[in-house]
Amino acid sequence: MRDDLDARLLAAHAADDRAALIALYKEASEAADTPVARNFYLTHAYVFALEAGAPEAADLRARLVAYGAETAE
16 A cells, blocks of 8 residues: 555656645555654645645644644644
């Protein structure tokens, strides 16, 4: 599965498909083996959501805050 996810991430980057990047980095965060990896991928999803003005940015930030990877303020 990891190879498939990596391939889909690379394809989304190549196509500059922001919606796919948000979804795929979110998926990667949920499949991550460690909290560090989870937060790494979740941060990427959040940044792409911010750049795209996507409504899920607020939820992604809230998750980062809950994990202690972002400040609440």
